Amino acid sequence: MKVKHWLLLLTFGLLLSVLAACSGNESKEPAGSDAKEEEKGEKVLNFLNPEAIPSMDPSLATDESSFIYLAATLEGLYRLDEKTQPSPGIATKHEVSKDGLTWTFTLREDAKWSNGDPVTAHDFVYAWQRAVDPATGSEYGPYMMNGVIKKATAVSKGEAAVDQLGVKADGDYTLVVELENPTPYFETLTTFGTFFPLNKKFVEEKGDKFATSSENLLANGPYTITNWSSTSDTWELVKNKDYWDAKTVKMDKLTYKVVKDPQTALNLYEEGTVDRMDLTSDLVDQYSTNDDYLVSADTFVYFLKFNQTTSDALANKNIRTALSRAFDKESLVNEILNNGSIVANGLVPTDFTPMPETGEDFRKVSGDLVTYDLEAAKEFWAKGLAELGTDSVELEFLADDDKTTKLLVEYVANQLSTNLEGLKVNIKQVPKKQRLDLDTAMDYELQLSRWGPDFLDPFTFMNLWVTDGGNNMTGYSSAEYDRLVSETATKFATDNEARYKNFLEAEKVLFEDAAIAPVYQASRAQLISPRVQGVFVNPFGATYEYKWADVGEE
Numbered sequence: 001m002k003v004k005h006w007l008l009l010l011t012f013g014l015l016l017s018v019l020a021a022c023s024g025n026e027s028k029e030p031a032g033s034d035a036k037e038e039e040k041g042e043k044v045l046n047f048l049n050p051e052a053i054p055s056m057d058p059s060l061a062t063d064e065s066s067f068i069y070l071a072a073t074l075e076g077l078y079r080l081d082e083k084t085q086p087s088p089g090i091a092t093k094h095e096v097s098k099d100g101l102t103w104t105f106t107l108r109e110d111a112k113w114s115n116g117d118p119v120t121a122h123d124f125v126y127a128w129q130r131a132v133d134p135a136t137g138s139e140y141g142p143y144m145m146n147g148v149i150k151k152a153t154a155v156s157k158g159e160a161a162v163d164q165l166g167v168k169a170d171g172d173y174t175l176v177v178e179l180e181n182p183t184p185y186f187e188t189l190t191t192f193g194t195f196f197p198l199n200k201k202f203v204e205e206k207g208d209k210f211a212t213s214s215e216n217l218l219a220n221g222p223y224t225i226t227n228w229s230s231t232s233d234t235w236e237l238v239k240n241k242d243y244w245d246a247k248t249v250k251m252d253k254l255t256y257k258v259v260k261d262p263q264t265a266l267n268l269y270e271e272g273t274v275d276r277m278d279l280t281s282d283l284v285d286q287y288s289t290n291d292d293y294l295v296s297a298d299t300f301v302y303f304l305k306f307n308q309t310t311s312d313a314l315a316n317k318n319i320r321t322a323l324s325r326a327f328d329k330e331s332l333v334n335e336i337l338n339n340g341s342i343v344a345n346g347l348v349p350t351d352f353t354p355m356p357e358t359g360e361d362f363r364k365v366s367g368d369l370v371t372y373d374l375e376a377a378k379e380f381w382a383k384g385l386a387e388l389g390t391d392s393v394e395l396e397f398l399a400d401d402d403k404t405t406k407l408l409v410e411y412v413a414n415q416l417s418t419n420l421e422g423l424k425v426n427i428k429q430v431p432k433k434q435r436l437d438l439d440t441a442m443d444y445e446l447q448l449s450r451w452g453p454d455f456l457d458p459f460t461f462m463n464l465w466v467t468d469g470g471n472n473m474t475g476y477s478s479a480e481y482d483r484l485v486s487e488t489a490t491k492f493a494t495d496n497e498a499r500y501k502n503f504l505e506a507e508k509v510l511f512e513d514a515a516i517a518p519v520y521q522a523s524r525a526q527l528i529s530p531r532v533q534g535v536f537v538n539p540f541g542a543t544y545e546y547k548w549a550d551v552g553e554e
Helices: 002-022 032-039 064-073 121-132 140-145 152-156 200-209 262-270 281-287 317-325 329-337 362-366 374-388 403-419 432-440 459-465 479-489 496-512
Strands: 044-049 078-080 086-088 091-096 102-107 167-169 174-178 223-226 234-239 253-258 276-278 293-306 393-400 423-430 446-451 516-528
Touching: 044 276, 064 223, 064 234, 086 091, 121 140, 121 152, 121 167, 121 174, 121 200, 140 152, 262 276, 262 281, 281 329, 293 317, 317 374, 317 516, 329 403, 329 516, 362 496, 374 403, 393 403, 393 432, 403 423, 403 446, 423 432, 432 446, 459 479, 459 496, 479 496, 496 516
Parallel strands: 044 253, 393 423, 393 446
Antiparallel strands: 078 086, 091 102, 102 174, 167 174, 223 234, 234 253, 276 516, 293 446, 293 516
16 A cells, blocks of 8 residues: 555656646746846756755755755755656665665765765765764754664764764775664655765865855755855756766756745746746735646645743643644634645644555544644633643744744734633744754744655654654653654564554654644645746655756747
8 A cells, every 4th residue: 555655646746747847828038147048058947945045064954945955966875756766866776684674775986076076985974974973963863863773873862983873885885774673764765865975075174164155065966056155045056067967957057036025926927037936825816727826735744832841831731732722723724824735633744644554544544633622722721820820821932934924923823812811922033044043942932833754654753752852842751652653663663554553642642742733734836837847846855856857848
């Protein structure tokens, strides 16, 4: 049944590609210098980005934008192709031992860094060690590797030297990886940004300047990034002529501009300056019949995080439970978002992964665990206030500073303060990079956050909330939850039916404890020019794949 689900994903991905390539007949002439470039035979597509890129360091990146551009400029052992399957990257093949614990990758010998250095097995060893080295301060390194790569947990806790990590170079072009337990989804893990290689000599020479600007980056993927620094609101991806598969890359350049205002984005699209834009709720009805209109389902789940360490109120289970049930999610997705998003009443998204024994969708089997229930919310609220010995609570609500998020958090804040007597919610909107920094520092109370899957397995969501997990950042801790999740990677590593039963139980524990509050599962309503071809949307990992991008005729 897992194969059947892959086929559904493949069909969905191909459908997106066809729609993106064929939607619309309106003629749009590219504007400005890009028009001149295309007249000279260069292929250029122009896109928007909702924020500045938070990080181009694969060890430190944690967000959607960062991983999109890392995937465009770097390449790991494998790369997700247009069918959402791992295709050869720096690795040409691999072998797995009978016990499933040793993976041996054969690397191609024609891959180069953009400075001319060869890409070798040593680059993967260095990058993976760096990602779990506690001195690096990576969130994703421990999250992706602990319990998967041998000794990763001990290394990330400072209990073992980094050279004890289960990854070794057998010569320049053979990489040997030892796993803690059999990991059926490990091949897809290798497509993810945290597992990309790094040129040790270059990184160490750059020191603190590494990954802060175009001049302080190397590429080994389809594109190089130019005219970029950590504060840039414009940048370009330029074809990497040193990429081993450069003949497949059709685009000469992809340009990006940070635009947060939806009307500005729309104006740029309508004048033909950009080739894709995200529609906000107030624009969806107006453009839903446009030939370029496309809604694509997403696997990002948005939720409220409760920091139990900075607020006495949020340390109270009844208060958290009340907040989880006190806002109308149906109205939120239908009126505030209006883009095809759906209510989330659990953590693992709808249509993400099937139960191994029946093929039923995990979300359907797990059911609705946290629904809008105002009467119950008020009861939990009253109990929580009594336990706190107060009749009022004030909370700071942290969120990103784009317009769509502003409308969303204002709606949620109003619902909560209206429905729960004595509650005051103060909204704090900041640029995404700052929010991520505040999250890492656990310097917040209530926060709107989200998670997109990094590989095709519920573990990518459930491992978030284990005690002291690198992405937990809430103070939540449950021995029962930890046991259930840990067993899916250890005791039941090769028993998929038992693994999924544990996932079902763990998700129930998570919401019985009101660790977080699910809000919605996202969709994207966009206008996409028929010029855009071969840009694929991944259900996990980097959202957009640009290796096969091309310019189509209008």
